[in-house]
Amino acid sequence: MAQVHIDGDNLVVVIEGMDKLWALKSSLTIPLANVRGATADPGMVKEPKGFRAPGAHLPGVIVAGTFHINGDRVFWDVRNPAKAVVIELADERYARLVLQVDDPRATVELVEGAARRS
Amino acid sequence: MGRPRGFDEAEVVRAAAALFAGRTYDGVSVDDLVTHLGVHRNSLYKTFGSKRGLYLAALRWYLEHEVHPLVASLGRAGDPVRAARLASEAGAGLDFLLLATVERAPVDAEVAAEVTSALHAVDGALGAVLHAGPDNGRRADDGGASSALATAFTAALLGLRLRAKAGGPDTGPDRAGAALAQRLDSTLSR
Numbered sequence: 001m002a003q004v005h006i007d008g009d010n011l012v013v014v015i016e017g018m019d020k021l022w023a024l025k026s027s028l029t030i031p032l033a034n035v036r037g038a039t040a041d042p043g044m045v046k047e048p049k050g051f052r053a054p055g056a057h058l059p060g061v062i063v064a065g066t067f068h069i070n071g072d073r074v075f076w077d078v079r080n081p082a083k084a085v086v087i088e089l090a091d092e093r094y095a096r097l098v099l100q101v102d103d104p105r106a107t108v109e110l111v112e113g114a115a116r117r118s
Numbered sequence: 119m120g121r122p123r124g125f126d127e128a129e130v131v132r133a134a135a136a137l138f139a140g141r142t143y144d145g146v147s148v149d150d151l152v153t154h155l156g157v158h159r160n161s162l163y164k165t166f167g168s169k170r171g172l173y174l175a176a177l178r179w180y181l182e183h184e185v186h187p188l189v190a191s192l193g194r195a196g197d198p199v200r201a202a203r204l205a206s207e208a209g210a211g212l213d214f215l216l217l218a219t220v221e222r223a224p225v226d227a228e229v230a231a232e233v234t235s236a237l238h239a240v241d242g243a244l245g246a247v248l249h250a251g252p253d254n255g256r257r258a259d260d261g262g263a264s265s266a267l268a269t270a271f272t273a274a275l276l277g278l279r280l281r282a283k284a285g286g287p288d289t290g291p292d293r294a295g296a297a298l299a300q301r302l303d304s305t306l307s308r
Contacts, residue, residue, distance in 0.1 A: 037168025043149040047159050070160060086148075088163045096163055109225075112170055116228070 002077050002099040004085075004107050006114045011035050011087070013099060019064055019077050024054050028075070028097070032118035036088040038111035040104035045081035050074070063098075074098060087111060127165060130155045132183075134176040139214035142221050143173055174228060180214050181236050189236075193243035198271070198306075201247045202299035205275040206292050212279045237272060244268045244275075248306060267302075274298055 003014040013028040020026040049057065050069025057063050063076040072095035078084050085104050087097040101107040133155050137146055148169055152159050166172035188208050195201035205212070215236060223230040245268030278291035 037166075037171045039148060039163070039169040041148040041159075041169075043147065043152070044159065072160065072164075086163060086168075088167045096160075108168075108170075112168065 001079075002101055004087075004099065004101055004111065006032070006110065009033070009118060011111065011114065013097065015077055019062070019079075024065055025075070028094075030089060030092055032114050034090050034092050035111060035115040035118070036090050037115060038085055038087045038108045040108050041084055041086045041098075042082045044084050044086055044098055045078055049076065066094075072096070085111075125157050125161060128179075130157055130165075131172070131175045131179045134172050135180040135184075135214060138173060138176050139180070139210065139217065142217060143169075144221070170226070173222070174232075177214065177218055177229065177232055181232060184211050185215060185236050186239070189239045189243045192240065193246050195243075195247050198244075198247055198299035198302045199296060201244055201271075202275060202295035203292075206278065206282075206295050209279070209282070212276060213283070216276060216279060240272045240276075241265065241268045244271045248302065271298075271302065 001016045001019060003016060005012050005014075007029075009032050011030045011032055013030075015026055015028075045063060048069065049063060049067045052065055052067050054065055056065055057067075061079065063078045065076060067074045067076055073093060075094045075097045076099075078098055078100045080100055083100045083102070083104055085099050085101050085107050087099065089096060099107075134151065137150065137154055141150075146169075148159065148162070151157070151162060151169065151172065155162075157165075162172065166175060188204070188211065191204055192201050195204055215233065218229055219233050219237075223233045245265055248268055248271065249264060275295060278295050281294070282291040
């Protein structure tokens with residue numbers, strides 16, 4: 001699970017609980033200017049994820065950590081696909097983040113609204 | 119980076135407009151988009167940023183390529199009866215505008231701005247049709263009543279599309295539009 005909030009001109013992602021061990025990351029801070037959009041996407045988890053380095057991938061249980069696909073680096077932290085949100089970035093270490101959040105609809109509105117204003 | 123996208127962006131936007139014209143924004147999942155548009159998920163995100171980004175691109179494409187030509191022909195219609203017939207013939211061509219107005223405009227300022235400007239364009243075209251009567255000099259300075267009438271005419275024609283979508287042989291939206299237009303025509307040319 002991840003908590004997503006806005007702090008000034010930044011999008012802040014906090015990885016919660018045991019997931020930070022699997023994802024090898026506890027938080028990410030991204031300038032809103034580099035956030036292109038957010039989408040609730042329960043089907044994302046079925047996509048090929050590419051190769052993992054570093055992180056954990058137990059299919060059907062958890063996808064966490066950094067994955068490389070088609071030359072893009074993608075950060076994953078998803079156990080429950082129904083609650084996955086895809087956040088697309090530009091000019092960042094990660095091309096996109098795939099995060100499990102408590103309320104996908106609210107997170108999408110928060111991120112899209114903040115990215116639009118930045 | 120720098121790799122070809124492997125799909126025709128304009129074609130994807132056009133196909134997305136067709137999808138969003140038939141179903142609500144919330145009713146179209148990313149799975150639906152990937153299946154119907156033939157684009158890989160990652161390419162979709164890379165190109166449009168989000169589902170909303172693709173939706174906005176589709177809405178803008180639709181307004182430019184379907185609504186603006188309709189506005190142009192409405193403006194040239196010459197009389198309200200012919201304008202009402204053109205709007206009725208547009209049929210499903212109005213559906214994306216109606217859905218965007220009802221579903222997304224209240225919660226998305228950018229959609230609201232696009233939709234409002236399209237509706238104003240329709241008002242303007244229908245206003246020109248209503249003003250084309252023999253005594254347009256008198257109506258030009260009526261404190262905004264004629265532009266209010268154009269707005270009401272737009273609302274009636276779009277509302278008739280909603281009635282048509284509900285179906286039923288007794289609805290008769292074509293006849294309703296023609297009846298309203300004839301009444302407007304005879305009132306205006308009096």
